[in-house]
Amino acid sequence: MYVTIPSAHGAPVLRISQPKRRFRSAEARFKAGDYLYFEGDQVQYVYEVKIGVLRLTRLLEDGRRQVISFGYPGDIVGFPSGGLHHTDCDVLVDTRVVPYSRAALEDGTQDPQLHHDLLQAALSEISAMQDHFLMLGRKSAAERVASFLCALSERVGQRLGQYRQVDLPMSRADIADFLGLTTETVSRSLTQLRKAKVIAIDNIHTVVILRPQALLGLSVGHKEG
Amino acid sequence: MYVTIPSAHGAPVLRISQPKRRFRSAEARFKAGDYLYFEGDQVQYVYEVKIGVLRLTRLLEDGRRQVISFGYPGDIVGFPSGGLHHTDCDVLVDTRVVPYSRAALEDGTQDPQLHHDLLQAALSEISAMQDHFLMLGRKSAAERVASFLCALSERVGQRLGQYRQVDLPMSRADIADFLGLTTETVSRSLTQLRKAKVIAIDNIHTVVILRPQALLGLSVGHKEG
DNA sequence: CGTCATTTTGACCAGGGTCAAGACTCGTGG
DNA sequence: CCACGAGTCTTGACCCTGGTCAAAATGACG
Numbered sequence: 001m002y003v004t005i006p007s008a009h010g011a012p013v014l015r016i017s018q019p020k021r022r023f024r025s026a027e028a029r030f031k032a033g034d035y036l037y038f039e040g041d042q043v044q045y046v047y048e049v050k051i052g053v054l055r056l057t058r059l060l061e062d063g064r065r066q067v068i069s070f071g072y073p074g075d076i077v078g079f080p081s082g083g084l085h086h087t088d089c090d091v092l093v094d095t096r097v098v099p100y101s102r103a104a105l106e107d108g109t110q111d112p113q114l115h116h117d118l119l120q121a122a123l124s125e126i127s128a129m130q131d132h133f134l135m136l137g138r139k140s141a142a143e144r145v146a147s148f149l150c151a152l153s154e155r156v157g158q159r160l161g162q163y164r165q166v167d168l169p170m171s172r173a174d175i176a177d178f179l180g181l182t183t184e185t186v187s188r189s190l191t192q193l194r195k196a197k198v199i200a201i202d203n204i205h206t207v208v209i210l211r212p213q214a215l216l217g218l219s220v221g222h223k224e225g
Numbered sequence: 226m227y228v229t230i231p232s233a234h235g236a237p238v239l240r241i242s243q244p245k246r247r248f249r250s251a252e253a254r255f256k257a258g259d260y261l262y263f264e265g266d267q268v269q270y271v272y273e274v275k276i277g278v279l280r281l282t283r284l285l286e287d288g289r290r291q292v293i294s295f296g297y298p299g300d301i302v303g304f305p306s307g308g309l310h311h312t313d314c315d316v317l318v319d320t321r322v323v324p325y326s327r328a329a330l331e332d333g334t335q336d337p338q339l340h341h342d343l344l345q346a347a348l349s350e351i352s353a354m355q356d357h358f359l360m361l362g363r364k365s366a367a368e369r370v371a372s373f374l375c376a377l378s379e380r381v382g383q384r385l386g387q388y389r390q391v392d393l394p395m396s397r398a399d400i401a402d403f404l405g406l407t408t409e410t411v412s413r414s415l416t417q418l419r420k421a422k423v424i425a426i427d428n429i430h431t432v433v434i435l436r437p438q439a440l441l442g443l444s445v446g447h448k449e450g
Numbered sequence: 451c452g453t454c455a456t457t458t459t460g461a462c463c464a465g466g467g468t469c470a471a472g473a474c475t476c477g478t479g480g
Numbered sequence: 481c482c483a484c485g486a487g488t489c490t491t492g493a494c495c496c497t498g499g500t501c502a503a504a505a506t507g508a509c510g
Contacts, residue, residue: 005285058359060230062446066359081352108333108340115333122347127306129354134283134291136361137405141466172489180362185466187490204475204489221287366498397457410498412458429457429507 001070001155003147003179004131016048016098016117029096036078036089036097043080045099046118049073052095053169056087057177067178070170072156076121079105093169136180139221144179145189146219149199153209164209165202193218226295226380228372228404229356241273241323241342254321261303261314261322268305270324271343274298277320278394281312282402292403295395297381301346304330318394361405364446369404370414371444374424378434389434390427418443 027050030036036047039058047054054071068087071077077089080102104111105118135147149166157164168175172183179186190207193199198215200208209215252275255261261272264283272279279296293312296302302314305327329336330343360372374391382389393400397408404411415432418424423440425433434440 058355060359060363060445064359064363066362068355068358079348079351081348086352086355106341106344108337112333116331119331119344119347122344122351123304123306125351126304126347126354127311129351129358130283130293130311133293133354133357133361134285134289136358137291137402138285138289177362182467183489184468184491188466191490220285407499408457409459409500413498416458 001072001075001151002128002132003135003144003151004128005134016121017113027096027098029094030091031094032091034091036091037085038088039085041085043078043083043085043102045101046076046078046080046105047071047097047099049075049077050096050098052091052097053093054089054095055092055170055174056089058087065177066180067170067174070174070178074155076118076125079122079125092174141179141181141185142189142192143219143221144181145175145186146193146198146215148175148179149193149207149209150212150216150219153212153215157209160208164212166207166209168205168207226297226300226376227353227357228360228369228376229353230359241346242338252321252323254319255316256319257316259316259320261316262310263313264310266310268303268308268310268327270326271301271303271305271330272296272322272324274300274302275321275323277316277322278318279314279320280317280395280399281314283312290402291405292395292399295399295403299380301343301350304347304350317399366404366406366410367414367417368444368446369406370400370411371418371423371440373400373404374418374432374434375437375441375444378437378440382434385433389437391432391434393430393432 028047030052036054037043049071050073052073054075054077056068056071056077058066058068060066069075069077070092071089078085083102100114100118104114105122108115135144139147152166152168153164157166159165170178172186175181176183176186181189190199190201193215194201196214198209198211198218200210202208253272255277261279262268274296275298277298279300279302281293281296281302283291283293285291294300294302295317296314303310308327325339325343329339330347333340360369364372377391377393378389382391384390395403397411400406401408401411406414415424415426418440419426421439423434423436423443425435427433
């Protein structure tokens with residue numbers, strides 16, 4: 001999941017059609033804390049997330065970290081480059097994934113439909129990452145946090161009475177490393193949103209969006225909702 | 226071209242092998258200032274840059290701009306998402322490109338070799354963009370400018386006696402919008418590098434790298450070379 | 451040359467980082 | 481069931497990097 005431009009030609013969450021049995025391994029389960037792969041590993045499979053949340057990270061040698069993305073249901077993670085993984089991937093929330101062989105992605109002759117779907121997923125990924133650039137390069141801290149909540153709300157928010165509720169299974173540090181901020185700044189931004197009654201923080205890992213329009217406005221830089 | 230991690234499993238610049246005549250249109254030429262496509266356009270072709278420099282940009286509605294990447298020889302630009310272009314693309318330096326039909330990218334059955342090459346290019350793109358995230362999210366202004374010069378030097382630097390010379394056909398504003406900075410900060414960072422005798426600024430659009438090791442060090446956060 | 455855009459430089463300021471202290475969570479074990 | 485402790489989160493005080501605004505210098509071009 002990336003933070004994309006809200007108004008954009010909304011790419012619908014992708015559907016992988018029923019692949020031929022041969023290229024689809026059995027659904028696999030992973031527990032919180034497990035690693036699916038590490039940077040530098042040979043890519044055997046790409047994974048379609050069915051249930052749960054993954055975290056993709058890269059490290060700079062001096063310890064600075066970037067959370068590249070969070071893998072939510074519907075996302076495909078683990079695209080190879082030169083046959084290798086270029087991030088670490090571990091599990092935040094117990095997960096079920098469908099592994100597809102690397103051949104299914106890279107070789108079009110075997111299961112053309114699956115190949116096509118995975119290719120489209122890769123192309124969507126590029127577009128979504130471009131949007132994310134804009135956020136990392138140009139948005140203020142408040143805008144980033146608002147954008148993040150908007151994106152999550154749209155992707156995985158649940159109805160809660162007249163409001164929408166969003167789970168934040170990741171730590172503040174994860175959010176910070178995803179948005180290019182510090183934990184302190186993420187925390188302060190959330191507090192600000194709470195004090196402005198745009199959100200309510202039910203518990204640390206659950207926010208309720210009280211005024212979605214205001215949040216959306218803040219995410220694109222309007223000073224007030 | 227993105228700013229990737231220098232030490233990383235260096236993805237070699239891609240080679241498109243000789244495609245079947247049918248899917249390769251004649252090489253096309255564009256002049257500085259021309260647009261290849263706009264955001265929202267239907268994708269007809271992806272382009273392999275042969276000569277010249279392209280600029281891919283996205284705009285935020287309030288006018289903030291992000292330069293997504295620069296297209297240098299060897300790069301493939303114009304990957305579709307949902308069949309549409311998601312950036313504007315215009316020409317900085319007179320360009321020759323080879324257009325490949327969208328079908329060549331998306332349909333594996335027609336020219337498998339070309340299809341495979343384009344797919345690999347898309348996958349490399351994802352990996353390179355992930356590296357670029359790290360830069361936008363975590364690097365200081367000085368590191369970004371140093372990283373940018375390193376990347377350019379490696380990709381398109383020319384020998385100049387014992388040194389390497391790099392052309393900067395883009396404006397300072399372009400560099401700033403690529404690195405998530407302002408023109409002033411880019412200018413100041415370059416001045417700093419010049420005063421530290423890491424680079425020489427021959428003219429506004431040409432820098433000579435005097436101490437590549439120092440530059441590389443600065444690009445990963447070492448305080449001095 | 452003269453005009454206009456781009457770049458550089460300077461002075462100032464603010465957003466967000468850093469450092470530190472306290473509050474809150476949650477798992478563990480008595 | 482409660483006490484303890486480690487880790488996480490929040491808040492405050494301070495400060496620095498890089499943004500803003502303005503002016504001067506340089507360059508591009510008719």
